[in-house]
Amino acid sequence: MHGQEFFEQALIYLLAATLVVPLSKRLGLGSVLGYLLAGIAIGPFGLGLVGTEGEDIMHFAEFGVVMMLFLVGLELEPALLWRLRGPVLGMGGVQVVGTSLAVAAVAFATGQGPRVALALGMILSLSSTAIVLQTLNEKGLIKTKAGQGAFAVLLFQDIAVIPMLAIFPLLAERQAVNSHSDANLLSSLPGWLAALVVLGIVVGIIAVGRFLTTPIFRYIARARLRESFTAASLLLVIGIALIMSRVGLSPALGTFVAGVVLATSEYKHELEAEIEPFKGLLLGLFFLAVGASINFQLIFAEPLLVLGLVFGFMLFKFALLFGLARSFRWNGDQALLFSAALAQGGEFAFVLFSFTTQNGVLPERIGSLFVAVVALTMALTPLVLILTERFLKMRAAAPSVEREADTVHEENAVIVAGYGRFGQVAARLLRATGVEATLLDVDSDQVDLVRRFGSRVYYGDATRVDLLESAGAHKAKVLLIAIDNPEKALELVHTAKRHFPHLAILARAHGRSDAFELHDAGVEHIYRETLDSALRMGSQTLRLLGMRAYQAERAARSFRRHDEALFRETAAKRHDEKSWIAFVRERTQNLENILRSEYDQRRPREVSWDLEAQKDEALEEIREESKAS
Amino acid sequence: MAKVLLLFAHPAFEKSKVNRALVHAARRVGGVTFHDLYENYPDFDVNVEVEQRLLESHDVILFQHPFYWYSTPALLKQWFDLVLEHGWAYGEGGTALSKKRMISVITTGGREPAYTPEGFHQITISELLAPIRQTARLCHMEYSRPYVIHGSFQLTPADLMRLGSEYATFLEALVEDRLDFEKTHSHPRLNDALVASIRSRDLSEVSRGEP
Numbered sequence: 001m002h003g004q005e006f007f008e009q010a011l012i013y014l015l016a017a018t019l020v021v022p023l024s025k026r027l028g029l030g031s032v033l034g035y036l037l038a039g040i041a042i043g044p045f046g047l048g049l050v051g052t053e054g055e056d057i058m059h060f061a062e063f064g065v066v067m068m069l070f071l072v073g074l075e076l077e078p079a080l081l082w083r084l085r086g087p088v089l090g091m092g093g094v095q096v097v098g099t100s101l102a103v104a105a106v107a108f109a110t111g112q113g114p115r116v117a118l119a120l121g122m123i124l125s126l127s128s129t130a131i132v133l134q135t136l137n138e139k140g141l142i143k144t145k146a147g148q149g150a151f152a153v154l155l156f157q158d159i160a161v162i163p164m165l166a167i168f169p170l171l172a173e174r175q176a177v178n179s180h181s182d183a184n185l186l187s188s189l190p191g192w193l194a195a196l197v198v199l200g201i202v203v204g205i206i207a208v209g210r211f212l213t214t215p216i217f218r219y220i221a222r223a224r225l226r227e228s229f230t231a232a233s234l235l236l237v238i239g240i241a242l243i244m245s246r247v248g249l250s251p252a253l254g255t256f257v258a259g260v261v262l263a264t265s266e267y268k269h270e271l272e273a274e275i276e277p278f279k280g281l282l283l284g285l286f287f288l289a290v291g292a293s294i295n296f297q298l299i300f301a302e303p304l305l306v307l308g309l310v311f312g313f314m315l316f317k318f319a320l321l322f323g324l325a326r327s328f329r330w331n332g333d334q335a336l337l338f339s340a341a342l343a344q345g346g347e348f349a350f351v352l353f354s355f356t357t358q359n360g361v362l363p364e365r366i367g368s369l370f371v372a373v374v375a376l377t378m379a380l381t382p383l384v385l386i387l388t389e390r391f392l393k394m395r396a397a398a399p400s401v402e403r404e405a406d407t408v409h410e411e412n413a414v415i416v417a418g419y420g421r422f423g424q425v426a427a428r429l430l431r432a433t434g435v436e437a438t439l440l441d442v443d444s445d446q447v448d449l450v451r452r453f454g455s456r457v458y459y460g461d462a463t464r465v466d467l468l469e470s471a472g473a474h475k476a477k478v479l480l481i482a483i484d485n486p487e488k489a490l491e492l493v494h495t496a497k498r499h500f501p502h503l504a505i506l507a508r509a510h511g512r513s514d515a516f517e518l519h520d521a522g523v524e525h526i527y528r529e530t531l532d533s534a535l536r537m538g539s540q541t542l543r544l545l546g547m548r549a550y551q552a553e554r555a556a557r558s559f560r561r562h563d564e565a566l567f568r569e570t571a572a573k574r575h576d577e578k579s580w581i582a583f584v585r586e587r588t589q590n591l592e593n594i595l596r597s598e599y600d601q602r603r604p605r606e607v608s609w610d611l612e613a614q615k616d617e618a619l620e621e622i623r624e625e626s627k628a629s
Numbered sequence: 630m631a632k633v634l635l636l637f638a639h640p641a642f643e644k645s646k647v648n649r650a651l652v653h654a655a656r657r658v659g660g661v662t663f664h665d666l667y668e669n670y671p672d673f674d675v676n677v678e679v680e681q682r683l684l685e686s687h688d689v690i691l692f693q694h695p696f697y698w699y700s701t702p703a704l705l706k707q708w709f710d711l712v713l714e715h716g717w718a719y720g721e722g723g724t725a726l727s728k729k730r731m732i733s734v735i736t737t738g739g740r741e742p743a744y745t746p747e748g749f750h751q752i753t754i755s756e757l758l759a760p761i762r763q764t765a766r767l768c769h770m771e772y773s774r775p776y777v778i779h780g781s782f783q784l785t786p787a788d789l790m791r792l793g794s795e796y797a798t799f800l801e802a803l804v805e806d807r808l809d810f811e812k813t814h815s816h817p818r819l820n821d822a823l824v825a826s827i828r829s830r831d832l833s834e835v836s837r838g839e840p
Contacts, residue, residue, distance in 0.1 A: 548642060548671075549667065549671035550667040552671065553672055
């Protein structure tokens with residue numbers, strides 16, 4: 001591609017994205033559908049601004065999917081992934097095998113040969129990771145049960161592509177066309193060696209991620225060159241992807257593993273920030289290319305067949321997924337969302353269709369027909385999800401989880417993130433003294449409930465920069481973090497520190513360890529949520545046992561003062577575990593000793609009132625007087 | 630009959646033998662409202678509303694406290710600062726305490742001679758209490774000589790018993806309006822001429838406490 005031509009192409013794509021996507025978002029259609037529509041518009045069947053090279057661009061832009069999985073991996077700590085193993089292997093396995101066989105059975109029943117039927121079944125069992133994850137993320141549905149289930153299934157599908165690539169050549173009726181593109185290391189090795197190579201590579205990725213990246217990134221970070229950090233992040237992702245595809249493994253899977261390994265690294269957030277824009281651009285390009293490559297000629301030639309296949313396939317897949325979710329005892333709403341999300345063909349289908357037609361497994365006609373069908377089902381998915389969401393919203397009495405963040409209409413000096421048990425008290429105190437605060441909460445039921453009591457609370461995830469922005473974070477002075485989820489709270493601290501460093505942050509901590517995390521993140525004002533109540537309870541107990549209220553009060557205050565000092569000291573030392581434990585034990589003992597000596601009635605405390613020394617002096621004074629007189 | 634309010638302020642009450650004796654006696658006198666400030670406001674968060682209503686519903690206000698740094702304990706100063714509001718206790722329309730009687734009941738570690746020009750502290754209790762006296766005046770209250778117990782460090786159990794019963798007699802006389810304040814003015818302390826200043830109901834009761 002010549003330079004000039006490249007920029008012209010880039011101009012067309014960027015123009016389409018800039019014009020159509022914001023409009024689509026504003027209309028509530030989401031960005032994915034916007035990209036797809038823009039792609040159709042500039043494609044050979046729309047304005048004809050781009051020709052058949054759309055498909056090449058699609059292959060290039062598929063790299064966005066790889067980056068997305070890297071980012072997904074970064075969000076998933078190994079422990080969390082381990083917890084997902086049930087859904088991944090269970091639901092994912094059942095879905096892929098079941099859908100493959102069911103689709104194959106239908107294809108066989110309509111007169112296809114068993115090999116063709118089986119190949120179609122396997123290819124069509126896959127769904128679109130790019131469209132599903134992007135759409136669910138945008139709608140904030142990824143954390144729901146349905147979202148997590150969809151993610152687990154997509155993950156399994158990514159893994160399932162590997163054996164599929166190995167099986168297809170076996171299905172070929174004639175000898176495979178030995179094209180150079182599918183010659184890879186794994187297919188040329190005997191089975192046991194291939195397995196060893198796969199294992200070796202995965203272990204290699206984990207080892208590199210665990211032991212090498214941190215020192216390397218530290219070295220680069222010390223250079224204080226932002227672009228070299230960007231380059232290193234890209235190098236990591238591209239390097240892994242290339243190695244994986246060279247040996248014939250899924251690049252997306254490889255980068256996903258790398259992401260998981262780096263999820264606990266200290267550079268997690270930097271990596272996220274570096275890769276995120278590339279992922280966004282490439283995914284957008286990918287969706288544009290999918291839209292541009294939809295073969296409308298084919299569709300118009302046989303409209304009934306194509307549309308019949310599209311709707312028939314989606315309905316069939318939807319029914320299978322719904323049955324699967326119900327068999328895992330999911331409720332109707334979650335099952336509906338889950339199956340609506342996954343009822344389409346995936347981007348892997350494009351690769352696999354070209355692979356299978358080259359291998360002679362599938363006839364050319366079926367291949368190109370189904371490429372069009374899959375592209376259409378992908379394009380329809382965002383629409384299907386919008387309708388599903390509407391339907392679920394209509395059915396639920398109160399608007400449920402699936403809900404866009406509110407637009408905030410006020411700007412105050414104080415932003416309260418989390419308007420639950422904790423945030424409410426703080427915010428009400430502020431309001432009672434005439435200080436208005438912008439209130440945010442991510443629990444839509446809670447938002448609706450408190451609104452009925454007249455509080456102006458906005459729905460939305462405060463860890464999102466755009467929501468903070470719209471809540472007036474750039475003008476606010478104080479951010480109260482009263483979220484009950486410690487991870488979210490910490491995330492918010494990082495976000496706020498990064499994007500709105502002028503904000504004074506006050507954070508609620510669940511317990512001591514969360515308080516330490518907040519302290520490490522640079523939060524100065526930390527409130528352990530149970531400390532004050534517990535101390536009040538303790539001091540009330542002392543009163544009921546007969547201690548004077550004032551002494552009990554002072555004991556509690558003194559305790560808290562010492563404890564606070566201890567907290568700050570230990571926060572600095574706790575990273576060295578061994579000395580930390582010894583230190584904490586010693587200091588805790590000290591704290592109790594101090595208080596015991598202060599408040600033990602048998603050993604009166606030395607305070608300014610009724611000092612023993614004062615008594616002595618008084619007696620001395622009396623003696624002097626009697627001498628004088 | 631007069632309603633007597635005893636405002637008690639002692640941050641270390643549990644260590645004061647003399648105050649224990651006095652409070653013990655006071656709580657058995659009918660018609661006296663005992664109000665323990667440090668027990669009610671350990672966080673110094675004085676409830677102004679409650680305190681003002683209490684003052685309004687009583688005729689005689691006693692402040693019983695140890696003498697710290699020639700003055701009241703901190704909470705009682707806080708109480709003055711918060712409760713005696715402008716427009717309520719003093720200033721324009723500030724007549725809520727008008728004609729009520731204010732009496733200080735003070736315990737000191739030092740003995741009486743220490744509070745004389747020749748003594749250790751060089752200044753008399755009366756002079757040291759000028760701020761309180763002026764406070765009473767600003768609030769249009771009747772101010773009396775202070776009720777002072779000196780030498781609290783060296784009181785014997787017998788002393789404490791006598792002081793307690795004297796205090797009870799004093800409080801009863803206040804409740805029954807039998808204390809002749811005119812007669813107390815010639816003495817530095819209210820309790821110097823207690824027997825002589827209390828009009829008869831049954832004088833023998835007063836002398837019962839004397840050894």
